[in-house]
Amino acid sequence: MKAGKGLAAGGALFAVPLMLVGSMVLMGGGEAQAGTCADPAAVVQGTTLPSQVAGFSGEQLTNAAVLMDQAKKAGMSVQAQILVVQAGIGESTLRSIDYTDAAGTVNGVAITIGILQQDESYGQRADRLDVAKAGSGFLSRLKAVPGWESLEPSLAIHRVQRNADPDHYTRFRSQAVQVVEALGGAKVSGGECSSPGGSTVGQLAGKWTNPLPGAEVTSPYGPRGMVGSIGGVLANFHYGMDFSTPGHAGTVVAPADLKITVATDTDTGTGSGTHVKGQTLDGKLTIGMYHMETGSLRVKVGDTVAAGTPIGTEGATGNVTGRHLHLEFFLGSFTDPWVPIQPTTDPAPILKEKGAL
Numbered sequence: 001m002k003a004g005k006g007l008a009a010g011g012a013l014f015a016v017p018l019m020l021v022g023s024m025v026l027m028g029g030g031e032a033q034a035g036t037c038a039d040p041a042a043v044v045q046g047t048t049l050p051s052q053v054a055g056f057s058g059e060q061l062t063n064a065a066v067l068m069d070q071a072k073k074a075g076m077s078v079q080a081q082i083l084v085v086q087a088g089i090g091e092s093t094l095r096s097i098d099y100t101d102a103a104g105t106v107n108g109v110a111i112t113i114g115i116l117q118q119d120e121s122y123g124q125r126a127d128r129l130d131v132a133k134a135g136s137g138f139l140s141r142l143k144a145v146p147g148w149e150s151l152e153p154s155l156a157i158h159r160v161q162r163n164a165d166p167d168h169y170t171r172f173r174s175q176a177v178q179v180v181e182a183l184g185g186a187k188v189s190g191g192e193c194s195s196p197g198g199s200t201v202g203q204l205a206g207k208w209t210n211p212l213p214g215a216e217v218t219s220p221y222g223p224r225g226m227v228g229s230i231g232g233v234l235a236n237f238h239y240g241m242d243f244s245t246p247g248h249a250g251t252v253v254a255p256a257d258l259k260i261t262v263a264t265d266t267d268t269g270t271g272s273g274t275h276v277k278g279q280t281l282d283g284k285l286t287i288g289m290y291h292m293e294t295g296s297l298r299v300k301v302g303d304t305v306a307a308g309t310p311i312g313t314e315g316a317t318g319n320v321t322g323r324h325l326h327l328e329f330f331l332g333s334f335t336d337p338w339v340p341i342q343p344t345t346d347p348a349p350i351l352k353e354k355g356a357l
Contacts, residue, residue, distance in 0.1 A: 054178040060094035063115055063131045064179050070135035077270050078180065078338060079149070083142065084116075084135050086176035087157045090169040091117040096129050116161075177341055181334075201299070202306025204257045204281065208354035209308045211255040211289065212325045215243040217357075221346040239344045240288070240328035249314045252289055252325050253307075255356055257281050260303045261335045265294050265317075273318025276311050279333045285350075286337050288328040291318050 049061050056064065064085050071080040088094045096115045112119050114128040115135075122128050122137040138160060142148055145159045154170040163169070219242035258278030265274045275290040276299060293315035299305055316323040329347045330337040351357035 050182050053182040054175040056089075056094055056175070056179060061179070061183065063094045063096065064088065065183050066131045067115070067135040068180060068183060070132055071139055074136070074139050074143075076139060076143070078336075079153075080139060080142065082173075082176050082180045083153060083157055084138055085179050086153065086169055086172050087138060087161060088115050088135075089172040089175055089179075090157070090163075091115065091161070096131050096134070098129060181336075181341075199300070199302075200304045202309045204304065204306050206257060206281075207307045208256050208351070208356040209253060210351070210356050211327055212243040212245060212250050212252055212314060215245040215250055215314070215325070217348075218242045218244045218324060221344075221348060239339045240290075240326050241347045242324045242326055243314075244322070244324040245314055249293065249323060250325075252276075252292055252311045252314055254278065254305045254309045254311055255287060255327075255351065256285075256307050256354075258287060258305055258307075260299050260301055260305065261286070262288075263297050263299050263301050263303075265297070267318050271319030273320070274312065274315060275318075277334075277336060278305070283333045284331075285345075286330040286332065286334045286342075288326075288330070288337070290326040290328070291315055291320050291324060293317065 049065060051057060053061060067084045067088055068081040071077070071084055074080070085094070092115050094115065098113050100112045100117060113125065115131050116128075116138050118128045118134055118137060123133065127133045127137075141160045142156065145151070145156065148156045148159065151159070153173060154167060157169045158166045161169075219238055221238055221241050223236060224238050258280060260276060260278045262275065262277040264276075267273050267275075272288075272290045274292040274294050274297060275288065276292070276297060277286060277288045279286050281304075289311060291314075292312035294317055296313035296315065298310050298312060305311075314323060314325050320326075327347055328339075329345050329350060331343045331345050334342050348357060
């Protein structure tokens, strides 16, 4: 734990972007439905975890997975998972410790302990040393911070932890992101780390097609004003393209040959609604398709599908102002990318170059 922590209102010596991407609220991800179990070693409740990520291993990754699971159980986003892991790194390097620094003692007795260095306002000693309970306590207080979703990540943590240095947590952001990305495919609450799909659908020929045939482009990639009730730190920039089919709900298809990495109806505070993500087979892009009708998905995680393969039905699930498809192109191969962690690019020039727009 670092020195110089101050006493917060409410009694704790406190020591994860819900952001907007076009018409969808991020950092979503909620439960990452896809992922790999590469480099297995540690195990949490039957789930295989990587052996090392960003310099952390063993108990540290187990603790990170438990913190992430608390965010999922609270119905919070991937951003909340990152924040609680980031706080855990900054407070204790992801270890549940029973001591504190000199600034957090009274008559030599530690008053802040555990993975998040919490005081008695969080509960009994055993509760604060319990990683799951410590994470739950942090997330509960994070929820109570007005507008936490729009705050700079380190500042959002600081509003809970009340560190003497508001920028203390900034330097741990990259490590936290790496840890959450690496553990994002693991089902911490039990079950295997594997994909339910695995089929190859259609003829893989490297072709491209319009992702929503017969639709109109209703909102391009780039700067724009806030739309409807949607606001926040990224509301003035649209990180994807919106398509809408006049008069009826169209069929969303794979714009290119894709390996499906996410396919879910789950929306745990992400605003993405029913959505699918997949990697192009050349590894250059990861494509996200959002807001489809619940129950309409026709692909599974692990499937490899040809361009033009039906993915689902255009819908209005998640944080939207009307029925449409929100399409995002991320530069590179990612399992479950989200803005602003992974870089996006304008889909229009690529679709036009490929003859798909």
